[in-house]
Amino acid sequence: MEQSIYILALPLLSFITLALIGKKLPHKVAGIIGTLSLLATTVLAYVTTASYFLAGRNADGIFAEAMPYNLTWLPINETLSIDLGILISPISAMMLVVITTISLMVHIYSLGYMKGERGFQRYYAFLSLFTFSMLGLVVATNIFQMYIFWELVGVSSYLLIGFYYTKPAAIAASKKAFIVTRFADLFFLIGILIYGYYMETFSFTPGETALAAAGTVLPTALMLMFIGGAGKSAMFPLHIWLPDAMEGPTPVSALIHAATMVVAGVFLTARMFPLFIEFAPGVLHTIAYIGAFTALYAAIVACVQTDIKRVLAFSTISQIAFMMVALGVCTGSDPHEGGLGYMASMFHLFTHAIFKGLLFLGAGAIIHAVHSNEKSHMGGLRKYMPVTHITFLIACLAIAGIPPFSGFFSKDEILAACYAFSKPMGLFMSGIAAMTAFYMFRLYYLIFWGKSHYEEQLALYRSGNIAHEPHKPHEAPMTMTVPLVILAAATCVAGFIPFGEFISSNGHAYAIHLDTKVATTSILLAVTAIVIATIMYIKPGRRITRVVKVVLREPIRAAYHRFYMDEAWLFVTKKIIFNCISRPIAWFDRHVIDASLDLTAKGTQWLGALIRPLQSGNVQTYCVYLLSGALMILLLLLYLN
Amino acid sequence: MSINLVIFSLLALLMIVSALFAVASSKIMRATTLLLFVLFGTAGLYFMLHYTFLGAVQITVYAGGIVVLLIFVVLLLGKGSVDVTQTSMRRYLAGVVTAMTGMAVTIYLINTTQFAQNTVDPDGVAMRELGMALMGTEKYNYILPFEVMSVLLLACTVGAILIARKK
């Protein structure tokens, strides 16, 4: 376990190295430094995880939490202190594996994707910083350390979204992401402070007496923490930053905005799960309803977007919402009786990270090939990019819930947990799962099937209608296809991992068994959805597609504009908050606080101007002042005597 | 009225009138000559105090050295040394007021102060005593300031040459 400190130290070291001397290094060297240090980190993470689970269960039959390092960093009073350290629990071990794996894939992939970009070294420095922060977040020994790394993660996300800082859209997106998540983090911080105040500790396991005395305070604190998590995990209505965050480089989207950072909220909720389930089940169910609504909303929006990364972004929101729902529908800590959702959520987090990372990296390869995010510039790409096509298809099948791909198993567990909670919830989530299958295959067909944009353009060029020969799509280089293949392979096998053996709500081993009824229903629904998508999108201009477009014109337009959520936010912030709160405050600041300071400055200035002529540079005048002054002092002394 | 008082009055009159004219004159050459009269008057005062050596020094150093230096520079600078500009009325008034106030205060203080002894030792200071005091190393002897003086004068000579020398 002692080696676990290097899991944090190596990415940090790589960040510092690249940030300090990166500019002087050639691109290739910087990339290799970052990738190699991450490779070492990944190996260490695997070793740590393996040794943790191989150490076996303790007498209670659970994997005890291991804390190889813990340092009192900032003592506040006798009982309360902010600690920094490393804590390995089943879920943090799982997260270590997920983060390092996806991050390593992204590092390798970026060698090809970012080749020749300006700021290549900066990109790798930021990737290292992000990896360090995310790893620090999951191994946090207490909620405050988690918060510190939580913010670091937010900063690195901000830096990476705004990587193309010459693009106004990227700058706007990075600011939006930062401000929205910071807004949510404010609640998180308040929650932490309330928690710390009443529990007299920041650790995840407060003392019994403090818990008994807490009463309604604990649910409030937990709810506030969840709002912070909802901000990072893009739950409705704080989801607005995630689609815009796609302005960043695509591998970054894969790493941060699909696989790791956005699940931080889920991880946080899971980390606090024992407290949630025992003291705040009501809050937990609220989370379930928020999650369910978000899942539906995001799925609908995903059905009509034209930018492929946006589709994936909304699909991410929807899938994270699935994880939230799974956590929220828990009613007990025994996985056999109401606690299944916890395991299901973590399982889905695990599988989703892999296949969503794969989807994003695939999308990156496609964008790399056609130089556009818009689906209208794609179509018919399966001939030109066979590897990307196959891996993308595998990922689509996984997210749609088709066995034997990993998504099927985890989603099935989630649905089983939902049905166990209540039938309407189960049906609702099954419906959304079907929608997932539909929009993913819509995307798949639009990219890889149908009329090839390139061929159309080529025909136009041959007939002399356009001046430039179109750019021919080509398969991505090896550095990009290898991660795709690795992740696709992982997607195929990840579902067969006996996940419940390692992670469950009460720590005891849980054997995953498929609920045949649920499984059959969801497979049927998914297949149906895929068939509908096939009918509608396998060839362009199908009559049914046109009919649907005409019949549902207004809803489609609303969904395309994301149901005007951004506009609603803008209205609230710009029209209401700015006008009613910010402007008066600004006025007060400018005309009362600033004015009083200005007055001091003006007074000093006036006084200075008044006595400035005394400084004439004329020595004789100075002598006059000196003598007159001496005389006045003499007179004063005489008068006083 | 004793003969001493008559001499003192004449000296005082000479000095004050010369000083006033020296200060008021716009011709530097004339001012310097009038300053010479003041310095001679001062030497006369020292003689009245029976400080003959001091009086002699006053005449040789001040009248003989400094005034000659002044005349030298006036002649060297020629027309540049003529004070032609008129002083502004304000400054003139300020000068008068300050000088008058200061004079009034000082004279008031002098008049209200009682001196323990209002006579002068008619023998003055013996030359031998003075020499011992200047060169002695005992208490109330001044060998150190004397040497410092000589170093200072040397430094001034060197400094003056350095400053005035053409580059």
Place this chain on the structure above:
Amino acid sequence: MTIPAQYMLILSAVLFFVGVFGFFTRRNLVSLLICTELMLNAVDINFAVFNAYCHPEHLEGYIFSLFGIGIAAAETAVAIAIIINVYRNFHSIHIKRLTNLKH
């Protein structure tokens, strides 16, 4: 009969303040130097007078006067060197031109 000390002191005070007045109103460096000499001279008289009337058994005032004269000589030498240099640089010894201290 000797002259009262007050008379001597008043004379030196008058000389001193005549010097002050001149220092205030004259605009020429040499004139200023003359005024300074007047003031220094008045101070020397004071030293001598206090010594002669108050502490005839000591020689502090006497010797202070001697040193005062020496200092005056040194000061005049340096001042004249400066005046010559100023004249060389500014082609005038008028005090109005000499405001470089301001900058």
